[in-house]
Amino acid sequence: MATGQIILTRKLRYAIFLVLTINEGGEEQVRETLEGLSGRLRTVSSRNPDAALAAVAGIGSAAWDRLFAGPRPKLLRPFTELKGDVHTAPATPGDLLLHIKSDEMDMCYEVGQILTNDFGDAVSTVEEIHGFRYFDLRDLTGFVDGTENPTGDEALEAILVDGEDPGFRGGSYVTIQRYVTDFDSWTSLSVGEQEDVFGRSKAENIEMDDDVKPSNAHIALNVIEDADGNELEIVRDNMPYGQISGSGDKGTFFIAYSKDPDITGQMLEKMFLGDPIGNYDRLLDFTTAVTGNEYFAPSVDFLDELPPAPTRPAPPAPATPPRTSPSDGSLGIGSLRRDT
Ligand code: HEM
Numbered sequence: 001m002a003t004g005q006i007i008l009t010r011k012l013r014y015a016i017f018l019v020l021t022i023n024e025g026g027e028e029q030v031r032e033t034l035e036g037l038s039g040r041l042r043t044v045s046s047r048n049p050d051a052a053l054a055a056v057a058g059i060g061s062a063a064w065d066r067l068f069a070g071p072r073p074k075l076l077r078p079f080t081e082l083k084g085d086v087h088t089a090p091a092t093p094g095d096l097l098l099h100i101k102s103d104e105m106d107m108c109y110e111v112g113q114i115l116t117n118d119f120g121d122a123v124s125t126v127e128e129i130h131g132f133r134y135f136d137l138r139d140l141t142g143f144v145d146g147t148e149n150p151t152g153d154e155a156l157e158a159i160l161v162d163g164e165d166p167g168f169r170g171g172s173y174v175t176i177q178r179y180v181t182d183f184d185s186w187t188s189l190s191v192g193e194q195e196d197v198f199g200r201s202k203a204e205n206i207e208m209d210d211d212v213k214p215s216n217a218h219i220a221l222n223v224i225e226d227a228d229g230n231e232l233e234i235v236r237d238n239m240p241y242g243q244i245s246g247s248g249d250k251g252t253f254f255i256a257y258s259k260d261p262d263i264t265g266q267m268l269e270k271m272f273l274g275d276p277i278g279n280y281d282r283l284l285d286f287t288t289a290v291t292g293n294e295y296f297a298p299s300v301d302f303l304d305e306l307p308p309a310p311t312r313p314a315p316p317a318p319a320t321p322p323r324t325s326p327s328d329g330s331l332g333i334g335s336l337r338r339d340t
Pocket residue numbers: 139141143144145146147148149177179198200218219222223234236252254256264265267268271287
């Protein structure tokens with residue numbers, strides 16, 4: 001059985017999310033950094049084992065083919081924009097994701113800093129978001145976030161690829177979106193109105209009964225089932241983030257792991273397009289998705305021993321000059337070279 005990256009942890013106090021693109025020609029450096037990831041984690045973790053440091057690396061669809069020859073994870077694809085009548089989930093750039101988390105910010109910072117040095121100029125940063133735990137696992141809206149996540153074996157079952165794609169056992173698909181919340185309009189709602197948005201009570205975090213829960217409540221739209229009526233689950237590890245002064249962004253960094261990205265995809269469709277169409281998630285009237293990416297987080301075994309790099313397509317041949325007699329009297333073969 002392939003060992004997965006450490007995705008499932010209790011809710012830790014801090015997270016850093018790094019979204020990167022790979023610069024042209026940076027592929028080899030990225031491969032080396034990914035191969036070195038578990039060693040770097042061991043080194044930094046040993047300085048404070050109680051801090052529960054973890055760092056999950058995810059690789060985007062286009063980047064996958066630039067980094068590895070051979071088979072790809074079956075369901076890896078780019079995040080697709082979802083355009084509802086009122087709200088849009090945009091697709092934005094991102095080749096690599098680092099989801100770093102720990103109970104101590106210095107540990108997150110240290111490993112993030114080391115990996116950033118390892119990547120060097122092979123990558124460009126799209127965004128770096130520092131998240132923090134807010135009181136008793138609440139989102140900045142004041143609601144407890146993460147309650148209905150599966151736990152234990154159920155969580156492993158929900159997130160890890162197994163026999164359906166044996167070459168990628170132990171890996172997991174990751175969807176991220178950064179949301180910016182409009183707290184002026186959110187705090188203008190009464191607590192009762194806010195509870196209707198989520199479908200749970202604010203202080204006690206109790207789910208509303210189905211006969212009073214609005215059909216556009218966040219949790220009414222996010223419970224989905226397969227054809228046999230079994231609930232389809234994801235594991236969310238959202239974190240609040242934000243600037244406190246001026247007009248700086250603040251809100252939720254959404255991150256979900258799943259063995260099938262379509263499960264998260266179906267939830268997003270229900271949120272943004274609505275179920276039925278037009279009955280979209282009321283939460284979206286107060287918080288706006290500004291980014292959206294999908295990745296595959298391969299197993300540790302995969303990262304420790306990467307498949308070979310793709311053979312690079314030969315650079316475009318220079319336009320062949322017309323065959324004319326050389327004017328310098330040479331045989332005209334002085335520029336012969338092997339393109340590798
Ligand atoms: C439930 C917050 C985005 C999927 C919840 C709950 C809160 C919450 C407070 C109720 C407690 C819980 O079970 O965790 C947020 C915020 C978001 C956000 C603040 C963004 C600003 C999303 C997105 C998805 C999602 C984008 C899926 C694509 C779910 C699911 C549940 C849930 C599956 C559990 C439903 C249940 O079984 O009752 N969310 N969420 N959430 N959310 Fe979100």
